Amino acid sequence: MLLIYTPYITSRIQYTMQFIFEERLGIDYSITSDKEYYLINTGTLHISYAERDIKKGVFFSAHKILFENDIREIELHESVCNDITVLFAHNDKTAALSFDVFAAVFYLLSRYEEYLNNPLDKHGNYQPGNSILCKLKIHDIPIVEQWIELLKNVLQKEFPELRFKKHTAKFGLSFDVDVAFAYKNKSMLRTVGSLARKLVTFNLSEAKNQVLTLMNRRTDMYDTYEYIFRSIQNKKPVFFFNMGGHGKFDKNPSYTNEPFRNLIKKISDKAMIGIHPSYASNINTTLLAKEKSALEQIAGNTVTASRQHYLKLKLPGTYSNLIRNNITKDFTQGYSSIYGFRAGTCNSFLFFDLLKNETTNLRLYPFAYMDVTLNNYLQLTIEEAKKTVSKLIDTIYYYNGIFIPLWHNSTLCNCFEWKGWLQVFEHTLKEIDNKSMKNLFD
DSSP states (O other): OOOEEOOOOOOHHHHHHHHIIIIIOOOOOOEEOOOHHHOOOSEHHHHESSSSSSSSSEEOOOOOOGGGOOOOOOOOOOOEEETTEEESSSOOOOSSSOOHHHHHHHHHHHGGGSSSOOOOTTTSOBBBSSSSHHHTTTTTTTTHHHHHHHHHHHHHHHTTOOOOOOOEEEOOEEEEEOOOOSSSSSHHHHHHHHHHHHTTTOOOHHHHHHHHHHHTTSTTTTOHHHHHHHHHOOOOOOEEEEEOOOOHHHHOOTTOOOOHHHHHHHHHHTEEEEEEOOOGTTOOOOHHHHHHHHHHHHHHHHOOOOOGGGGGOOHHHHHHHHHTTTTTOEEEEEEEOOSSTTTTTTSSSEEEEEETTEEEEEEEOSEEHHHHHIIISSSSOOOHHHHHHHHHHHHHHHOEEOEEEEEGGGGOOOOOGGTTHHHHHHHHHHHHHTOOOOEEEE
């Protein structure tokens, strides 16, 4: 048993200690703010987390952030410890580490920086360029795991009798269904309008493809579902369906459309089903309940997983809305324009609501890369993309984390700008097999 002394037990401290000691290190621990009890206690292993050393146990110098209730601009004091970039560095030579590992982990996991007044992108999203990890060029490193490893090394040295939890690397294949069909199963108005636009702009090859598809002479190019299941074999994935009404950013058929309903039913027999909240639901929160209910009715299952359309994420409002609708797993943690680790970790973690200063039951699963990021934003070649995927998988495997790629049924069409990108998808599957990673969804 590890006894942790801290002068004040706050919800921020409880959240951070639970993630580090229980989830990651697997150590039995208790926290006390009773200094006298801590000092006279025997038979346990002791660490103190305070501003000053109280001369018993292993001392970790504490920044104020975990003892506060407000949200403010904080000097992060970047430095290096054992060749690893760290935050919340200090000069207390009596401390076991030269930085506050607990404050650093909390800062990233709580997404503290996203609550600050930073300029947003055109979709109202936090921009990665504002993030300290991007500024330090360590966004592609699971830095939280590195920091916890530094802490673990200290504990192993001081308490050799400690035994730590062993983790196994996992993967979770995920697919967003933003546009279920390119041409088929749409209203007459949308179909005619789409064809007219192609003709007016002299896009005759696409017009021809649309006509032949509607005549059942060709398979709809976004109907890649059989290919997906054939490729992934027995790897159970998760599919996120956009159930919103048609609009500028929501392009799926109505949830009353029979072929669309049949597609959802068919996939729900083979995969985990999640909600892909419509773009409009971010400003009309009652829509999420309607969309989730429709998906559950069609799939015949309770839906507990989500990923935001366009990765629209405003804290804490977006996550609070998910919690109100009984979503317990969210897969939005990542960026559109870069790959890597938005919260600095390759493992799942509970959402901490900074405004309420409380831990929630919503578990967040970060994704490592999105197909659109590699092709459209970074404009990588297919070979460059494959190397990037391999590096990410190697890194996550090394830290026994969870590798989650984000693909779309539409990007697996092997057409237009996605010609040849099946190679990247299949390379991802091959690398997972080579590492013998366990399936998150089994």
